[in-house]
Amino acid sequence: MTYELYYWTGIQGRGEFVRLALEDAxxxxxxxxxxxxxxxxxxxxxxEHAEALPFAPPFLKAGxxxxxxxxxxxxxxxxxxxxxxEGEARRIHANQLQLTIxxxxxxxxxSHHPIAAGLYYHDQKPEAARRAADLRQHRLPKYLGYFxxxxxxxDGRHALGAHSYVDLSLFQLLAGLDYAFxxxxxxxxxxxxRLAALAEEVAARPRIAAYLASPRRLPFNESGIFRHYPExxxxx
Amino acid sequence: MTYELYYWTGIQGRGEFVRLALEDAxxxxxxxxxxxxxxxxxxxxxxEHAEALPFAPPFLKAGxxxxxxxxxxxxxxxxxxxxxxEGEARRIHANQLQLTIxxxxxxxxxSHHPIAAGLYYHDQKPEAARRAADLRQHRLPKYLGYFxxxxxxxDGRHALGAHSYVDLSLFQLLAGLDYAFxxxxxxxxxxxxRLAALAEEVAARPRIAAYLASPRRLPFNESGIFRHYPExxxxx
Numbered sequence: 001m002t003y004e005l006y007y008w009t010g011i012q013g014r015g016e017f018v019r020l021a022l023e024d025a026x027x028x029x030x031x032x033x034x035x036x037x038x039x040x041x042x043x044x045x046x047x048e049h050a051e052a053l054p055f056a057p058p059f060l061k062a063g064x065x066x067x068x069x070x071x072x073x074x075x076x077x078x079x080x081x082x083x084x085x086e087g088e089a090r091r092i093h094a095n096q097l098q099l100t101i102x103x104x105x106x107x108x109x110x111s112h113h114p115i116a117a118g119l120y121y122h123d124q125k126p127e128a129a130r131r132a133a134d135l136r137q138h139r140l141p142k143y144l145g146y147f148x149x150x151x152x153x154x155d156g157r158h159a160l161g162a163h164s165y166v167d168l169s170l171f172q173l174l175a176g177l178d179y180a181f182x183x184x185x186x187x188x189x190x191x192x193x194r195l196a197a198l199a200e201e202v203a204a205r206p207r208i209a210a211y212l213a214s215p216r217r218l219p220f221n222e223s224g225i226f227r228h229y230p231e232x233x234x235x236x
Numbered sequence: 237m238t239y240e241l242y243y244w245t246g247i248q249g250r251g252e253f254v255r256l257a258l259e260d261a262x263x264x265x266x267x268x269x270x271x272x273x274x275x276x277x278x279x280x281x282x283x284e285h286a287e288a289l290p291f292a293p294p295f296l297k298a299g300x301x302x303x304x305x306x307x308x309x310x311x312x313x314x315x316x317x318x319x320x321x322e323g324e325a326r327r328i329h330a331n332q333l334q335l336t337i338x339x340x341x342x343x344x345x346x347s348h349h350p351i352a353a354g355l356y357y358h359d360q361k362p363e364a365a366r367r368a369a370d371l372r373q374h375r376l377p378k379y380l381g382y383f384x385x386x387x388x389x390x391d392g393r394h395a396l397g398a399h400s401y402v403d404l405s406l407f408q409l410l411a412g413l414d415y416a417f418x419x420x421x422x423x424x425x426x427x428x429x430r431l432a433a434l435a436e437e438v439a440a441r442p443r444i445a446a447y448l449a450s451p452r453r454l455p456f457n458e459s460g461i462f463r464h465y466p467e468x469x470x471x472x
Contacts, residue, residue, distance in 0.1 A: 052329050055336045069335040093288050099305040100291045114350045116370035127363050134352035
């Protein structure tokens with residue numbers, strides 16, 4: 001089956017978590033908006049697909065299925081691309097971890113958009129400074145300490161004791177945070193040895209390494225979720 | 237099987253979405269923290285359970301499984317309590333809708349806590365006023381219009397064309413929004429006839445009606461997610 005991924009062009013965004021799973025599995029897929037423009041998503045958002053109406057990208061077309069919401073897409077792909085260990089308990093555990101990653105991703109987004117997604121960062125800078133400070137001082141240590149603990153409780157190298165899409169998502173999370181908050185992450189990293197090692201291992205997986213070196217991997221930028229605004233990072 | 241629900245005492249919060257599913261199905265469950273205090277959750281949050289480490293309540297113990305994250309719990313209960321129509325496509329669609337409800341719930345929380353969950357509302361009132369205005373003017377119409385459309389595309393009465401946990405969650409969402417933003421919801425309600433009818437139908441389901449009339453249903457309050465601060469609602 002050739003999957004169709006629908007996500008905004010020009011940014012990694014939430015679509016990147018899906019892209020990494022497809023790339024790691026060597027799945028055939030078409031990145032529809034990059035091929036045909038963002039407008040190619042509109043019919044689906046306007047309800048053209050008979051069964052499911054996505055609220056927002058990313059969404060994935062898999063045969064007759066249309067699946068929206070990053071964690072739901074990964075739950076599906078995890079099973080179909082063997083990116084999650086066998087068994088109900090592991091599948092549920094993976095989903096729970098992915099949802100917790102998604103919660104942090106939303107908090108990272110809101111660190112530069114604490115007032116309104118529909119306004120520019122420029123229009124909410126003082127509020128962003130306050131929210132980003134809280135993210136760096138309280139939320140990042142709490143979430144990343146949690147994920148470090150999850151690795152420690154498993155085999156020390158994989159969130160589920162074996163490779164899964166959750167490891168790919170943790171790699172992406174770390175990559176994004178390193179880009180957005182280099183000083184804060186330099187401060188936190190000594191407490192996160194397993195996460196740091198996992199990110200290196202994922203980046204070295206042959207298909208992921210090839211993907212990261214390809215033009216398909218867009219650079220992070222200040223239109224995406226992980227944005228580098230030096231004034232929102234720890235001071236020098 | 238007797239399920240064990242773990243959630244903070246004193247508020248409905250995210251635990252209420254799970255509680256409504258358990259109540260509607262007539263499932264046997266123990267609301268552990270209400271029986272034994274919030275401290276009864278600590279061993280799990282500290283890692284006592286061998287398989288899964290929850291990041292935060294709610295979590296559900298179902299036999300040997302420990303499941304955290306509201307949408308993951310409902311995905312599991314939906315299948316085991318027959319609260320979702322049969323078939324992979326319907327299960328995935330339900331999960332996607334629940335995740336979209338969860339996104340709005342997070343936005344509602346952040347309307348009174350736009351800067352930091354760890355600070356009091358009092359410490360972020362000006363920011364909350366800006367964020368709540370955006371929620372009322374842009375986000376609620378967008379999300380609720382979406383859910384109205386989902387009902388319209390199904391049978392007009394159920395999100396999935398048949399009763400499911402998603403309908404229970406939409407009821408809870410409407411109940412919470414009516415409590416928190418009565419003026420804004422009075423303004424929006426004429427555009428949401430199907431959602432309004434769904435909420436009435438759910439409230440009239442025998443087990444839900446019995447639950448809502450019981451002391452197990454806590455009133456909404458200003459410690460929960462849906463808070464009524466008149467200054468965050470539409471003006472009179």
